[in-house]
Amino acid sequence: MNDEIKNIKKIIINSSFELDCGKTIKNFPLAYETYGTLNKSKNNAVFAFHALTGDQFVTNVNPITKREGWWTTAVGPGKAIDTNKYFVICSNVLGGCMGSFGPREINPETNKVYGTTFPVITIRDMVRAQKYLLDHLGIKKLLAVTGGSMGGMQVLQFTSLYPDKTHSAIPIACSASHSAQNIALNELGRQAIMTDPNWKKENSTPDKGLAIARMAAHITYLSKQGLQEKFGRKLQDKGSLKFGFDADFQIESYLRHQGATFVDRFDANSYLYITRAMDYFDLEKQFNGNLSLAFKNTKSKFCVISFSSDWLYPTIENKEIVIALNACGANVGFVEINSDKGHDSFLLDVPEFLKTISEFLNSTYNEINNNEKRI
Amino acid sequence: MKKEFEVISQIIQSNKRVLDIGCGDGTLMEYLKIKQQNDVRGLEPQKDLVQKCISKGLSVIEGDAEKELVQFPKKSFDYVVLSQTLQAFLNPEGVLDQLLRIGKQTIVSIPNFGYWKVRLQLLIKGTMPITKSLPNEWYNTPNLHMCTIQDFVNFCKKKNIKIDKSMCLTNEKISEITNRNMSYKNIFSQLGIFLIQ
Numbered sequence: 001m002n003d004e005i006k007n008i009k010k011i012i013i014n015s016s017f018e019l020d021c022g023k024t025i026k027n028f029p030l031a032y033e034t035y036g037t038l039n040k041s042k043n044n045a046v047f048a049f050h051a052l053t054g055d056q057f058v059t060n061v062n063p064i065t066k067r068e069g070w071w072t073t074a075v076g077p078g079k080a081i082d083t084n085k086y087f088v089i090c091s092n093v094l095g096g097c098m099g100s101f102g103p104r105e106i107n108p109e110t111n112k113v114y115g116t117t118f119p120v121i122t123i124r125d126m127v128r129a130q131k132y133l134l135d136h137l138g139i140k141k142l143l144a145v146t147g148g149s150m151g152g153m154q155v156l157q158f159t160s161l162y163p164d165k166t167h168s169a170i171p172i173a174c175s176a177s178h179s180a181q182n183i184a185l186n187e188l189g190r191q192a193i194m195t196d197p198n199w200k201k202e203n204s205t206p207d208k209g210l211a212i213a214r215m216a217a218h219i220t221y222l223s224k225q226g227l228q229e230k231f232g233r234k235l236q237d238k239g240s241l242k243f244g245f246d247a248d249f250q251i252e253s254y255l256r257h258q259g260a261t262f263v264d265r266f267d268a269n270s271y272l273y274i275t276r277a278m279d280y281f282d283l284e285k286q287f288n289g290n291l292s293l294a295f296k297n298t299k300s301k302f303c304v305i306s307f308s309s310d311w312l313y314p315t316i317e318n319k320e321i322v323i324a325l326n327a328c329g330a331n332v333g334f335v336e337i338n339s340d341k342g343h344d345s346f347l348l349d350v351p352e353f354l355k356t357i358s359e360f361l362n363s364t365y366n367e368i369n370n371n372e373k374r375i
Numbered sequence: 376m377k378k379e380f381e382v383i384s385q386i387i388q389s390n391k392r393v394l395d396i397g398c399g400d401g402t403l404m405e406y407l408k409i410k411q412q413n414d415v416r417g418l419e420p421q422k423d424l425v426q427k428c429i430s431k432g433l434s435v436i437e438g439d440a441e442k443e444l445v446q447f448p449k450k451s452f453d454y455v456v457l458s459q460t461l462q463a464f465l466n467p468e469g470v471l472d473q474l475l476r477i478g479k480q481t482i483v484s485i486p487n488f489g490y491w492k493v494r495l496q497l498l499i500k501g502t503m504p505i506t507k508s509l510p511n512e513w514y515n516t517p518n519l520h521m522c523t524i525q526d527f528v529n530f531c532k533k534k535n536i537k538i539d540k541s542m543c544l545t546n547e548k549i550s551e552i553t554n555r556n557m558s559y560k561n562i563f564s565q566l567g568i569f570l571i572q
Contacts, residue, residue, distance in 0.1 A: 301434065337422075363432030366432070
């Protein structure tokens with residue numbers, strides 16, 4: 001695994017970078033991956049921002065975890081975000097654990113991993129760091145920025161910080177400020193990690209805490225109806241109830257499996273830092289309570305997408321973004337996709353959703369190419 | 376493109392900001408955008424139609440005009456278009472107030488319930504009228520508040536709404552409505568198109 005980690009593509013950000021928390025960092029790595037080819041006019045680049053537990057390996061097999069990339073359903077040759085046509089970029093967020101500067105890195109001053117001495121980062125910090133990657137790749141203007149969940153928050157932050165850096169933006173299943181319910185759920189996960197006796201212990205990891213955090217979070221990514229249809233009250237062994245506390249029900253063993261496999265690929269402290277960044281995200285507050293000011297100067301065309309059964313980032317929160325964009329006269333379309341797969345819908349094979357992104361991107365791409373020809 | 380849309384796009388001309396309410400599959404929007412270089416937005420309650428519009432590159436928001444219009448700022452569009460939908464709202468008066476607030480000018484078209492074939496069916500057959508432009512039965516029609524051309528003009532007067540243009544479609548032919556021909560047009564036209572503010 002270590003060899004593979006060494007092969008991860010990275011840029012080193014040399015300039016001193018002031019974080020929102022007030023601390024300054026310098027000479028830190030940002031890991032990334034690209035798919036497809038950047039065309040001559042450099043106008044086919046799509047920046048995909050990953051969600052809480054994602055990484056830069058959007059599609060194909062992730063070389064580190066050996067599992068499929070997190071957005072294989074949407075990104076790849078011939079897929080909605082077609083890598084035969086577009087150049088897809090994704091970077092591991094600041095605070096992540098797939099090669100970017102995060103709590104798992106070694107602090108050169110102490111020669112120990114940062115752990116909880118790592119500075120608290122924000123969505124804005126993540127996005128500002130990723131802007132360096134764009135400059136490094138020599139891309140003046142993206143075709144699109146997109147992402148779901150925390151990826152969507154980065155989309156909003158990006159368009160707000162850089163109003164003329166992308167032709168279009170597709171925020172999916174997200175929110176412009178994290179709700180009390182979402183902060184509460186994140187806190188539940190963090191407490192599970194922090195109360196694990198192995199947390200902060202040298203040479204050990206709070207695997208149990210992290211697994212429980214993942215189990216709880218995983219429930220929030222699904223919907224009641226989806227769970228009922230997939231698992232119902234089905235038993236693990238077809239026989240009968242065992243009258244004990246082993247995983248009698250299929251849903252229990254499914255969740256246990258989700259928790260157990262997660263700890264192999266994710267760092268517990270990264271989980272703390274990234275969930276914190278999500279909780280701190282409040283674009284409205286960045287603009288003194290007026291969200292539409294966040295998009296005042298935007299030149300991008302937006303396509304906001306939500307899912308009918310998503311109760312974590314419900315349609316109503318996505319619509320707040322649409323309302324703010326409308327209030328400042330921005331170019332915005334919005335559709336709620338019918339799906340019973342909950343928040344996770346954006347990662348799954350939901351044909352109407354994939355068709356919408358594919359066609360929106362395609363029409364935007366044609367539009368800018370026609371305009372360039374005309375000029 | 377249907378005659379009604381030709382009339383509407385002629386009123387709008389080019390390089391304007393337009394909001395099309397109940398934009399359907401975006402036929403009018405596409406024409407206004409591509410042929411007349413207008414900056415167009417749409418609002419449509421039906422998901423599949425919204426998706427169709429988005430795939431054409433049109434910026435359309437899924438939503439219900441009775442709830443969504445409040446979010447648009449005052450006079451933020453040169454034209455707001457409402458084609459044959461006014462009669463389907465629970466509160467057409469409220470919607471119209473919003474249209475007039477958002478648009479510098481508003482284009483409203485209404486299927487004319489005073490059309491002679493409609494009158495005749497009710498008079499002779501004694502049943503709720505079914506025509507080309509009103510194809511549904513009374514029990515499944517989306518139209519809750521039907522009105523005639525005369526009704527709409529009276530309504531505008533009562534509400535102090537200024538009518539800049541009133542036109543009508545009679546068998547696909549467009550003509551102007553005047554005070555003098557009003558009762559005639561109210562019998563022989565299928566559709567009224569009004570530019571108001």
